[in-house]
Amino acid sequence: MSGRNVLTVAALALMLAACGKPGEGGSTTAPASEDLMKVARDQFKALPASYKDIPGNTATEDQIKLGAMLYHDPRLSGSHALSCASCHNIGLGGGDDASFSIGHKWQQGGRNAPTVLNAVFNTAQFWDGRAKDLFEQAGGPMVNPIEMNSPKEHVAEQLKSIPGYADAFAKAFPTDKDPVSLGNAQTAIAAFESTLITPNAPFDQYLAGKADALNADQKAGLKLFVDKGCAACHNGMNIGGGMYAKFGVVEAPGAKYLPAGDKGREGVTHDVTDAYSFKVPTLRNVTLTAPYFHTGSVWDLSEAVRVMGKAQLGQQLSNDEVTKIVAFLGTLKGDQPKVEVPILPPSGPQTTRPERN
Ligand code: HEC
Ligand code: HEC
Known part of the structure; x- marks a missing residue:
């Protein structure tokens, strides 16, 4: 079951062989520029310009509006101190600029908060893929004792106690007789998250045919990224976001980056061959989303690239190669979503007061 999306060493070797000679990428003469664009188009795809162009997205404007409110509402947390936006700040590339997030009662979880930007395009959510989509994911944090610590039954109760929400839920779910529910809150949050996409990055412009959207160093970086095997x-x-891979597929990266305690995907599948496999993270907007890795142990993108070279490909990248790859990664920064801070409905007499001890 688990093996399906997990890249094994053997499969990686095959893929690399198919891509050409690993370890020697970049040393051959540069291909004509049209060839590089063709190679890029084979491996990558531009982001759609709007959430409306995402296949299968049923988000309505009223759901998105409600979802934006819920995403920013700290009353979904026991302490009234935390909202989704606390750990997934849209002004900080959809993350929280911390190795580990501060959750309920100053507790820290053991994994870095991944960006919510473009998360809608990931094949599963969380580092270990334990939620299949944004709907399922959104049910987690509100009731997680380390994150927001609201008991499950309490979420709908709390929302019902805030009179202004009745109207917003009724508009968002017009055919529903009892629209204020945890499930509908999840749907609305997922609808809002589907709008958090970052189209029009220089790399997307390049994929669309604008050859000069990337400069010479960025193109050299793209070529290295493909030839070395990063794009596998x-x-x-x-x-990224499409599969799982062992961190340390060629060489274990060391406890700073990969502590023994967190076995990633194995915790979900209970299959030992998944030990230390994690979801391959998206690299879109990666220049905005330090610190890196599920441990948030690396603040410098060059170091993250170097670690990847050794751990995933068994290669010591030169400083020049690292600089070029980082230059390419910079072209993955797209237009950041423009989100208006929503005005939240005031609490009612029944609304639970913040728990502070
Ligand atoms: C206290 C900090 C915190 C809060 C509050 C929080 N999150 Fe997260 N979020 C995290 C961390 C940490 C992870 C990664 C956990 C893991 O992979 O095991 C995560 C993972 C995610 C992911 C998966 C992204 C991916 O690429 O795998 C999404 C989406 C997400 N959160 C959305 C939300 C939403 C929506 C809310 C509000 C309902 C929320 N989060 C509240 C810290 C937080
Ligand atoms: C075998 C699959 C594989 C290959 C090949 C690979 N990566 Fe990764 N990459 C991953 C996985 C898995 C992670 C997450 C590791 C973790 O934190 O557990 C990751 C994480 C990263 C991160 C950190 C992103 C973040 O938001 O935390 C960067 C940057 C990165 N890779 C760049 C590269 C580059 C550049 C190359 C080529 C030199 C490369 N990767 C090759 C699988 C791969």
Whole structure:
């Protein structure tokens, strides 16, 4: 079951062989520029310009509006101190600029908060893929004792106690007789998150045919990214987000980056061959989303690239190669979503007061 999306060493070797000679990428003469664009178009895909162009997205404007309110409402947390936006700040690339987030009662979880930007394009959510989509994911944090710590039954109760929400839920779910529910809150949050996409990055413009959207160093970086084998895992529309891979597929990266305690995907599948496999993260907007890795242990993108070279490909990248790859990664920064701070309805007499001890 688990093996399906997990890249094994053997499969990686095959993929690399198919891509050409690993380890020697970049040393051959540069291909004609049209060839590079063709190679890029084979491996990657531009982001759609609007959430409306995402296949299968049923988000309505009223759901998105409600979802934006819920995303920013700290009353969904026991302490009234935390909202989704606390750990997934849209002004900070959809993350929280911390190795580990501060959750309920100053507790820290053991994993870095991944960006919510473009998360809609990931094939599963969380580092270990334990939620299949944004709907399922959104049910987690509100009731997680380390994150927001609201008991499950309490979420709908709390929302019902805030009179202004009745109207917003009724508009968002017009055919529903009892629209204020945890499930509908999840749907609305997921609808809002589907709008958090970052189209029009220089790399997307390049994929669309604008050859000069990337400068010479950035193109050299793209070529290295493909030739060295990074694109065997970081590919598709999200330049990642499509599969799981062992961190340390060639060489274990060391406890600073990969502590023994967190076995990633194995915790979900209970299959030992998934030990230390994690979802390959998206590299879109990666220049905005330090610190890196599920441990948030690396603040410098060059170091993250170097670690990847050794751990995933068994290669010591030169400083020049690292600089070029980082230059390419910078072209993955797209237009950031413009989100208006929503005005939230005031609490009612029944609204639970913040728990502070
Ligand atoms: C206290 C900090 C915190 C809060 C509050 C929080 N999150 Fe997260 N979020 C995290 C962390 C940490 C992870 C990664 C956990 C893991 O992979 O095991 C995560 C993972 C995610 C992911 C998965 C992204 C991916 O690429 O895998 C999404 C989407 C997300 N959160 C959305 C939300 C939403 C929506 C809310 C509000 C309902 C929320 N989060 C509240 C810290 C937080
Ligand atoms: C075998 C698959 C694989 C290959 C090949 C690979 N990566 Fe990764 N990459 C991953 C996985 C898995 C992670 C998450 C590791 C973790 O934190 O557990 C990751 C994480 C990263 C991160 C950190 C992103 C973040 O938001 O935390 C960067 C940057 C990155 N890779 C760049 C590269 C580059 C550049 C190359 C080529 C030199 C490369 N990767 C090759 C699988 C791969």
